[in-house]
Amino acid sequence: MKRKFIIPVVMLVSLFWSCSSGKKTEISRALTAKIDSVEPCTQQLSVSYPGKIKASSDVNLSFRVSGPLKHVYVNVGSKVRKGQLLAEIDPRDYETQLSATQAEYDKVKGEAERIMALYEKRSVSKNDYDKAKFGLEQITAKLKAHKDALSDTKLYAPYDGFIQKKLFDRDETVAAGMPIVSMINNKMPDIEINIPSTEFYQRDLFDTFTCSVDIFPNQTYNLVLKGITHKANLNQLYTMRFTFDESNYANLPTAGMTATVNINKKTSDSNLTIIPLSAVFNLPESQEPMVWIYDRDTQTVSPRVIELSGIQRDGKTIVSKGLTVGEQVVVAGVHSLKKGDRVVPLQPNSKTNVGGLL
Numbered sequence: 001m002k003r004k005f006i007i008p009v010v011m012l013v014s015l016f017w018s019c020s021s022g023k024k025t026e027i028s029r030a031l032t033a034k035i036d037s038v039e040p041c042t043q044q045l046s047v048s049y050p051g052k053i054k055a056s057s058d059v060n061l062s063f064r065v066s067g068p069l070k071h072v073y074v075n076v077g078s079k080v081r082k083g084q085l086l087a088e089i090d091p092r093d094y095e096t097q098l099s100a101t102q103a104e105y106d107k108v109k110g111e112a113e114r115i116m117a118l119y120e121k122r123s124v125s126k127n128d129y130d131k132a133k134f135g136l137e138q139i140t141a142k143l144k145a146h147k148d149a150l151s152d153t154k155l156y157a158p159y160d161g162f163i164q165k166k167l168f169d170r171d172e173t174v175a176a177g178m179p180i181v182s183m184i185n186n187k188m189p190d191i192e193i194n195i196p197s198t199e200f201y202q203r204d205l206f207d208t209f210t211c212s213v214d215i216f217p218n219q220t221y222n223l224v225l226k227g228i229t230h231k232a233n234l235n236q237l238y239t240m241r242f243t244f245d246e247s248n249y250a251n252l253p254t255a256g257m258t259a260t261v262n263i264n265k266k267t268s269d270s271n272l273t274i275i276p277l278s279a280v281f282n283l284p285e286s287q288e289p290m291v292w293i294y295d296r297d298t299q300t301v302s303p304r305v306i307e308l309s310g311i312q313r314d315g316k317t318i319v320s321k322g323l324t325v326g327e328q329v330v331v332a333g334v335h336s337l338k339k340g341d342r343v344v345p346l347q348p349n350s351k352t353n354v355g356g357l358l
Helices: 002-029 092-120 126-151
Strands: 030-037 046-054 058-062 067-072 085-089 154-156 161-166 179-185 190-195 206-213 216-228 238-244 258-265 273-276 290-295 300-305 307-311 316-321 328-332 342-345
Touching: 067 179, 085 179, 092 126, 190 258, 273 328, 300 342
Parallel strands: 030 342
Antiparallel strands: 030 328, 046 190, 046 258, 058 179, 067 085, 085 154, 161 179, 190 238, 206 216, 206 258, 216 238, 273 316, 290 300, 290 328, 307 316
């Protein structure tokens, strides 16, 4: 009698445990997750790169002739005007050279004019006429060259600006082409940034450009693109150079300062969507960005591959492909889900129950 009673009890306990286990498994599959809707992109896509302020013109000035410096009239930091005399080479040797050439020119010119006059009267041959003509042209060119050499003993400012460096001083002998002073202009400065090849090949999408400088936090400057190099540097980056527009800014940065340049791209808003960055994940077997799509009817999630176009400062990311406006995605707890999981949307806290304490 005891053996017959034990068997049904064991079967009853096993059945109860099986039902209880099944119930627990079913409940564990229903996970609570935060769900958010895919929104349309109404903002312009932009990327930012660090840049450096540079003078629009930064040149090393030198003489076209050699000789000892007689005077250097400027110092580092001096403000100069266009055409202002900056430095001068001792002109003594060039004045002597010009005087000798001038005397030779006067002599040749007199003889040439006499022969040309006789040629008109047919008193000299054509050969004598040609010699006189070409001799006069030769001495004229020589005289001009020596006048220019004397003039080149003076160095003038090519534009308004400031002296950046002073490399030589009075009584030092310099060679032709050797820099004497370095000068920058005082016009609108330029900004240079370096962009990767991925941005270089999307340069046709560049629309507008702005920059900000840390020292002037409340000021945004509009930029005008001057050019992009078509050859990468040693770091495989392409250089873009901008200048400020003609707006009357209260403060302008000076050469040497750092800035952040924003490049706004042309976009088609109908193809772009926005989701929180926390919704994006990668599966172990794939490095492609993905999101969990929530199905309202079945209350389950499934993964979908997307393409990203950029990240905004508010923590949201712009998606160029893979999502449509109105779809719902999981935005929290994405790494604990798997395909087919049942998900219960997390209800938002009531405005009168701040923190969800009630």
